[in-house]
Each structure stands twice: as C-alpha cells, then as structure tokens.
Amino acid sequence: MSLELKNIYKIFKSKESETIAVNNFSLKIDKGQFVTFLGPSGCGKTTTLRMIAGFETPTNGKIFLDEKDITNIPPNKRDVSMMFQSYALFPHMTIKENIEFGLKLKKLSKNEIEEKTKRIIQLIGLEGMENRRPDQISGGQQQRVALARSLVMEPKVLLFDEPLSNLDAKLRESMRSEIRKIQKALKITSVYVTHDQIEAMSISDVIVVMNKGKIMQVGTPFEIYSRPMNKFVADFIGKVNFIKGKIIKKEKDVYHVYSKEIGKEFYCTGSNELKENEKVLIVLRPESLSYEKKENSISGVVKKVTYLGSYVEYEIITGKNKIVSCVLFNPIENKIPQIGENINLYFSNIASWIIGDE
Numbered sequence: 001m002s003l004e005l006k007n008i009y010k011i012f013k014s015k016e017s018e019t020i021a022v023n024n025f026s027l028k029i030d031k032g033q034f035v036t037f038l039g040p041s042g043c044g045k046t047t048t049l050r051m052i053a054g055f056e057t058p059t060n061g062k063i064f065l066d067e068k069d070i071t072n073i074p075p076n077k078r079d080v081s082m083m084f085q086s087y088a089l090f091p092h093m094t095i096k097e098n099i100e101f102g103l104k105l106k107k108l109s110k111n112e113i114e115e116k117t118k119r120i121i122q123l124i125g126l127e128g129m130e131n132r133r134p135d136q137i138s139g140g141q142q143q144r145v146a147l148a149r150s151l152v153m154e155p156k157v158l159l160f161d162e163p164l165s166n167l168d169a170k171l172r173e174s175m176r177s178e179i180r181k182i183q184k185a186l187k188i189t190s191v192y193v194t195h196d197q198i199e200a201m202s203i204s205d206v207i208v209v210m211n212k213g214k215i216m217q218v219g220t221p222f223e224i225y226s227r228p229m230n231k232f233v234a235d236f237i238g239k240v241n242f243i244k245g246k247i248i249k250k251e252k253d254v255y256h257v258y259s260k261e262i263g264k265e266f267y268c269t270g271s272n273e274l275k276e277n278e279k280v281l282i283v284l285r286p287e288s289l290s291y292e293k294k295e296n297s298i299s300g301v302v303k304k305v306t307y308l309g310s311y312v313e314y315e316i317i318t319g320k321n322k323i324v325s326c327v328l329f330n331p332i333e334n335k336i337p338q339i340g341e342n343i344n345l346y347f348s349n350i351a352s353w354i355i356g357d358e
C-alpha cells in the first residue's frame with residue numbers, strides 16, 4: 001500500500017501557547033518502502049506518526065492510503081498497526097495469547113487464528129515459548145512478541161515509534177536487522193521513528209530528516225550523509241567540518257572554491273543550483289581526509305590526537321586558525337603523527353560536497 005501525506009499541519013493550542021508541531025509536511029511512501037523519520041527531540045516525528053495511525057487528527061492537510069482519503073477514519077479501521085517504545089504485553093497472558101489477542105477481537109474463526117498465530121511464531125523464531133508469560137522471557141524476546149502481535153494483524157502499514165530504545169546496544173542491532181528482514185520478506189510499507197542516526201542509516205530505504213516540524217531533506221541514507229541539502233542535515237548526521245568558501249567557477253561537474261579561512265582553492269562537488277561568486281560551505285567529513293595524494297590538500301599542525309584502536313581522531317590547525325577534524329583508519333603505532341607535528345592531508349572532489357552558506 002502506498003501512503004501519502006499532503007500538506008499536513010498539526011497545531012497544539014492551549015490557553016497560554018500554540019505549538020506548530022508539524023508544519024506543511026508532504027511525503028509519498030511507496031508500497032513496501034521502509035521510511036524513517038529522523039530528527040532532534042520535539043521536531044514532530046511522533047506527532048506525524050500518530051496522525052498516520054489515526055491517534056491524532058491533522059489541523060490541516062490530508063492522508064491517503066492507496067489514494068483513499070483516511071484522514072478522518074478511526075485508527076482501528078485503517079489497516080495500520082503501531083509498535084511502541086514500551087511494548088506493553090499483557091502480563092497475565094501467554095505469548096501465544098498475546099499474539100492471538102487482536103485476531104480474536106477481529107472475530108476470526110478458531111482455525112484461522114490458530115494458523116496465522118503459528119505462522120507468525122515461526123517467522124519470528126519464538127517456537128517453544130508459546131506458553132510462557134512475558135515475565136518468563138527476555139527483553140529482546142518480549143520485543144519480538146510485540147512485533148509478532150503487530151504483524152499477525154497483517155497491517156498494510158506498520159508504524160514503529162522508537163521500538164528499540166529500551167534495549168541494550170547489542171540487542172538493538174540484532175532486532176534492527178530482524179525487523180528489516182521480516183519487513184522485506186512481507187513487503188510491508190513501514191514508517192519508523194528514531195532520533196538515532198545510526199539506526200536510521202542502517203534500516204531505511206529512505207530517511208526523512210525533520211527539524212521544527214518541517215522536512216529538511218528526503219533521501220537515501222547515502223544522499224542524506226554524503227549529499228546533504230543544507231547545513232542542518234549535514235550537521236545532524238555524523239561529524240562534519242564546514243569550510244567557508246566562495247565559488248570561483250564551475251568546470252563540468254567540479255566547482256572551484258576559494259576558501260579565505262584556509263587560504264587555498266579546492267575542487268569540490270555540489271548540487272547544480274549553485275552559482276559563481278556564491279558563498280558556500282564545503283561539507284567535509286573527517287573520514288574523507290587521508291594521506292593518499294588526491295586533488296585537494298590541507299596542511300596544518302596537529303593539535304589533538306585521540307587513539308581509538310581501529311582509528312585515530314585528529315584536530316589540525318590550518319590556514320587562519322581553522323580547526324579541521326580528521327579520522328585515519330588502521331593506525332600503525334610509529335606512524336601516528338603527534339601533537340605539534342606538521343601534517344598533509346588530502347581529499348578528492350567527490351568526497352566533498354558544497355552547500356549554500358545560509
């Protein structure tokens with residue numbers, strides 16, 4: 001099922017204040033796609049998700065499921081299922097009873113309930129635990145039961161509200177890939193809310209970066225990380241150096257950018273909309289810099305070294321006291337430059353990306 005949100009606004013009003021939680025949000029999600037809403041706390045992710053589920057009504061705008069307007073349809077009539085942060089299983093029921101619960105409400109036949117529950121229990125790898133109660137299984141297993149409980153209803157759209165935030169790091173990682181595997185196998189259109197960028201990068205077909213109720217960018221994980229459209233997106237995802245510059249000229253796909261703060265010209269890639277003389281920011285990820293000779297070089301003095309085993313983080317002072325962060329992988333002990341040493345680092349034009357300097 002495809003899902004479309006058209007010009008959605010949500011304004012919470014009270015006597016004292018008015019909060020624009022979601023501000024003109026439009027998005028089309030194709031059938032079977034896994035889309036993640038990512039953004040800082042309070043940016044409107046959960047409110048948008050709750051409007052898709054039907055727990056909140058948009059102040060303005062419309063929501064379509066396969067082109068059918070569902071904006072005013074109650075949650076239980078939407079074919080949409082939501083998995084919450086606190087998975088709240090019924091404590092007095094067995095795993096099997098928990099999973100069957102929704103099907104019983106739907107008044108399916110006994111045979112159908114039996115067959116669907118069995119299939120889901122197999123799919124999610126909970127065989128042998130059917131008769132235990134939630135307090136007799138681990139947190140990760142409880143999370144799987146919650147997923148099974150949603151999946152057994154065969155929803156057309158599955159919504160996730162930070163479902164893994166109560167789990168430890170290792171369990172989160174394995175649940176993440178499990179959710180993705182099952183979602184792909186069943187081709188369920190899914191919307192996932194998180195403020196964890198690694199989680200968003202690893203699980204999504206498409207990431208929607210939000211800030212203050214607005215969409216800042218929609219793109220694949222690669223586009224969001226390597227081709228950000230603005231400073232907010234570049235800054236929110238991963239570590240980044242912003243180098244101020246001005247476009248001198250464009251030659252084929254390469255921009256020549258002069259940076260006063262470094263005192264050099266660089267060759268960079270950027271979106272087509274940028275013009276000569278425009279002030280820009282070079283978005284340079286710390287891991288894009290290396291010892292290997294490429295077209296752009298930055299030389300400076302090492303200010304800080306942090307050895308982290310598989311990689312080393314550096315801070316380098318270059319140009320007019322500009323600090324540039326850099327990460328070098330697979331460090332060899334006697335080759336790690338120390339504080340005060342001069343260092344030359346390089347990056348290729350495609351490893352950088354320029355954006356307008358707002």
Ligand SMILES: Nc1ncnc2c1ncn2[C@@H]1O[C@H](COP(=O)(O)OP(=O)(O)OP(=O)(O)O)[C@@H](O)[C@H]1O
Pocket residue numbers: 012013019020021039040041042043044045046047048195
């Ligand atoms: N029922 C409500 N009444 C009033 N304001 C609300 C209500 N629900 C949410 N808000 C406000 O709307 C804004 C968006 O909240 P929302 O919960 O959607 O953000 P979020 O991105 O999901 O944040 P978090 O990551 O912290 O869960 C916030 O400013 C929040 O305080």
